[in-house]
Amino acid sequence: MSLFSLTDQVAVITGSSRGIGRSIAERMAEAGAKVVISSRKIEPCQEVADGINKAHGDGSAIAVAANISSKDDLAGLVEQTMSAFGKVTTLVCNAASNPYYGPLAGISDDQFSKILANNVIANHWLIQMTAPQMIERRDGSIIIVSSIGGLRGSPVIGAYTISKAADLQMARSLAVEFGPSNVRVNCIAPGLVRTDFARALWENPETLKRSTAGAPLRRIGEPDEIAGAAIYLASKASSFMTGQTLVLDGGVTIG
Numbered sequence: 001m002s003l004f005s006l007t008d009q010v011a012v013i014t015g016s017s018r019g020i021g022r023s024i025a026e027r028m029a030e031a032g033a034k035v036v037i038s039s040r041k042i043e044p045c046q047e048v049a050d051g052i053n054k055a056h057g058d059g060s061a062i063a064v065a066a067n068i069s070s071k072d073d074l075a076g077l078v079e080q081t082m083s084a085f086g087k088v089t090t091l092v093c094n095a096a097s098n099p100y101y102g103p104l105a106g107i108s109d110d111q112f113s114k115i116l117a118n119n120v121i122a123n124h125w126l127i128q129m130t131a132p133q134m135i136e137r138r139d140g141s142i143i144i145v146s147s148i149g150g151l152r153g154s155p156v157i158g159a160y161t162i163s164k165a166a167d168l169q170m171a172r173s174l175a176v177e178f179g180p181s182n183v184r185v186n187c188i189a190p191g192l193v194r195t196d197f198a199r200a201l202w203e204n205p206e207t208l209k210r211s212t213a214g215a216p217l218r219r220i221g222e223p224d225e226i227a228g229a230a231i232y233l234a235s236k237a238s239s240f241m242t243g244q245t246l247v248l249d250g251g252v253t254i255g
Contacts, residue, residue: 007032015095017044019195023223068122119163175243191249216251
């Protein structure tokens with residue numbers, strides 16, 4: 001069996017109707033996993049699930065609508081996954097939000113609270129709901145999609161970077177807690193990737209030029225380039241890795 005095979009795995013991926021989450025789901029299915037496609041609206045989720053089932057056979061994917069800001073929705077996501085597949089072996093906390101662009105001095109309490117709730121607390125809820133079965137089986141991988149924003153300061157997305165730094169520390173703390181039960185927790189920290197979520201940072205040619213000027217690879221990333229890291233972290237290839245952060249940024253943080 002390949003080190004990177006995901007055969008017999010069941011992966012729940014939040015925010016997987018588009019962008020990085022969709023690429024992770026499609027590539028994990030290609031590697032043999034059963035996948036659960038989830039975001040707020042069922043229609044785009046079902047479209048992705050249908051495509052995966054067509055490519056890899058019926059029963060390869062299901063679609064479940066869930067708003068990460070709702071604890072009840074997340075509980076329903078886990079419940080429907082268990083009903084369909086009987087287990088969760090891999091959790092990918094990918095969904096996030098950023099409703100404010102500007103200096104921290106101008107952010108409202110509601111905006112700050114929403115960022116922390118969706119990008120940190122929602123991940124905590126979902127991990128609480130799925131980790132016990134992984135611990136009982138003494139096997140599992142939890143992957144949090146953070147950002148290089150969690151490693152750097154920013155004058156315009158400060159609250160978002162705070163939330164992403166918190167995700168890095170969440171992974172480290174949970175890795176210590178879950179490690180004795182052979183459950184691993186790691187982060188992926190992408191740089192700028194060509195997604196709708198980050199459109200404002202790459203659609204304008206001048207903004208894109210500034211964003212890539214200090215990157216050794218001189219370009220931004222594509223969603224599929226993040227999927228490979230997720231497969232690595234979910235597979236046996238990374239079985240001795242926990243509490244770590246994989247930075248995929250074209251070299252921006254070293255440039």
